[in-house]
Amino acid sequence: MDIYLLGFNYQTAPLEVRDKVAISRSQLKQYTAAAGGLAGVAGAVLLSTCNRTEYYLACNEKERLKSVLLEFIRDYSGLSLETLSRYSYERTNRQAVLHLFRVSAGLDSMVLGESQIMAQVGEAYEVACQQGTTNKVLNGLFQRAVQAARRARSETFIDRYPVSVGAAAVDLAAQVLGRLQGHTVLVLGAGDTSELVLKHLVANGVATVVVANRTYARARLLAAEYGGSAIRLDDFLKYLACADIVISCTAAPGYIIKPELLQPLLAERQGRPLIFIDIAVPRDIHPGVGMLPGVVVYHIDDLQQVVCKNLDERKREAIKAEQIIGEETDNFCQWLKTLSVAPVIKALQKKGQDLVTRELKRVLPKLASLSDKERKIIISLAGSLINKMLSTPIINLKAACQDEQVYGYCDALRYLFSLDDEQAAIKREEVF
Known part of the structure; x- marks a missing residue:
């Protein structure tokens, strides 16, 4: 699954274009739901502020999405496809993630480091949740975008120097x-x-x-x-x-x-x-x-x-914030890759938990003399042992998500532990 972004902002589009593609607060629910229903779209979040309108979409065929989305925007804006194409920008996958994280942190704002945008990103995501147009990928993307912005603000002074x-x-x-x-x-x-x-x-x-x-x-x-x-x-x-x-x-x-x-x-x-x-x-x-x-x-x-002095200070702090946003982007992309092996990990953990439950049911009745405290200790120990035994292979499997060999590792785990084929199916399309 891919993440696709198409947008218009103060850097790429004149005010008369931004005015017409903008979506008012009262229209946001309607247009979010409509965008989520476009052909090839698995999820949609719309961010529209005074200086930008951006569509964040989860999809399986990003190559065909631009024309579908531009036609959608043409129908409500009244602008020609040529005009929309000229003043819009696209980002996909990692670049789309990086763009949203920078936007949320105020690094792409007209007023560098402004804090209002973080709340606006959160509100856009909340509307999408209400309209049922998010999925696991977009949920993770927008939740982590806000987290990344908070980290950038807490670890730098980018918003603490007045620039108005x-x-x-x-x-x-x-x-x-x-x-x-x-x-x-x-x-x-x-x-x-x-x-x-x-x-x-x-x-x-x-x-x-x-x-x-x-x-x-x-x-x-x-x-x-x-x-x-x-x-x-x-x-x-x-x-x-x-x-x-x-x-x-x-x-x-x-x-x-x-x-x-x-x-x-x-x-x-x-x-x-x-x-x-x-x-x-x-x-x-x-x-x-x-x-x-x-x-x-x-x-x-x-x-x-x-x-002017404060703006210079913000620019210095922005360098630190960019490093943080880069780290958070890498972390998110790594997390996204682990979604492909999540079913195998889940099935492996369930196999371990089922084993613990089965063996405890078999053994505990034979230890009737145990006190309640001793029984709780044994139950806790059994769960701890299986979790520790599975911890290293799970960590290594997540780390291997950058490599095509990860699919071979998953096949080996399914075979060695007799994992349920349906539960442990690998979602290769989640990896970009």
């Missing part, structure tokens, strides 16, 4: 304050960047967050989602007395914080420093604000330097 301006602003705030717990942050603006800032503030344990926006309804909605409070943008000056840091990211056409507005309020702070982080373009904070006593202002250029 919003995340970098929160990271800077935490550095300035020492920690965010117990502090109040005022966020000016309620757009996408503000939402990202709020997400990272909450993740870092900020005590209190206040959202100010011209459209009050939007401020309330965003504040409620992240456990904060909302105010109108015109009222934000009243809250500066209690704020420790102000992160400003409005879409205002000019400065909304000027020295003459701020100066009268500084006395209310009783000498407490006030930190501004201005990530708006154009800037929200007048350059003169940074000249006021007790006020420090950071601009987006300061954060861009942090982002």
Whole structure:
């Protein structure tokens, strides 16, 4: 059995193509089930995010699958077969495994090392399980893809350096304050960047967050989602007395914080420093604000330097993560090869267990004087002996899966141990 991948991503296809081949969350179940029913497909998992749509299929005839799959995508996307073929990519077997493991670890993402993709891979697999379109091969593939991503994240720091301006602003705030717990942050603006800032503030344990926006309804909605409070943008000056840091990211056409507005309020702070982080373009904070006593202002250029530095750090960590993903890919491919001999191993273990059960039934009645504890020891010993006796041949058989001689070894085991031919049948098609 082969693993076949066909996909479109931000590296190979323009946005207008990605838009049309993308599958929404509400459509994912329907299209996963449909892909699983295509001719020649034994299993299907569909991964569709803002930057990629990928079909992972288990099949027996991968050579004929591309045309079948492209026709399927043509029917729902409205794109021509020529366009789909031009902007798609294929991977098979080991290369498909490596690709998925790299995707799951964030190594193939537009934002290197981003962590959201691991959850998206898990969700795609969960939908396929619900639709009954997975099999043993795809189960192992996606379970190990998530495991590989977790290992890459736990053994490297690839996702611990903020590479978005919003995340970098929160990271800077935490550095300035020492920690965010117990502090109040005022966020000016309620757009996408503000939402990202709020997400990272909450993740870092900020005590209190206040959202100010011209459209009050939007401020309330965003504040409620992240456990904060909302105010109108015109009222934000009243809250500066209690704020420790102000992160400003409005879409205002000019400065909304000027020295003459701020100066009268500084006395209310009783000498407490006030930190501004201005990530708006154009800037929200007048350059003169940074000249006021007790006020420090950071601009987006300061954060861009942090982002560039952090991206370099992620690239260094990515080298380590790639090594881990390579190891996990090898481990999975080795496991996949052992599926071909799994029936022989199962039959051998059953033969051993049947022997233990039969002999215990024969011997134990003759040892009526034994205590319950002694009987349990003998039963445990018998099982342990047979497991240890079979352990070495099973380990060696798995190791031999890389070699065509493995089939000869299986034949020998079937003959020597009189294994049931049907139970111990070798699934040669499982090996790629």
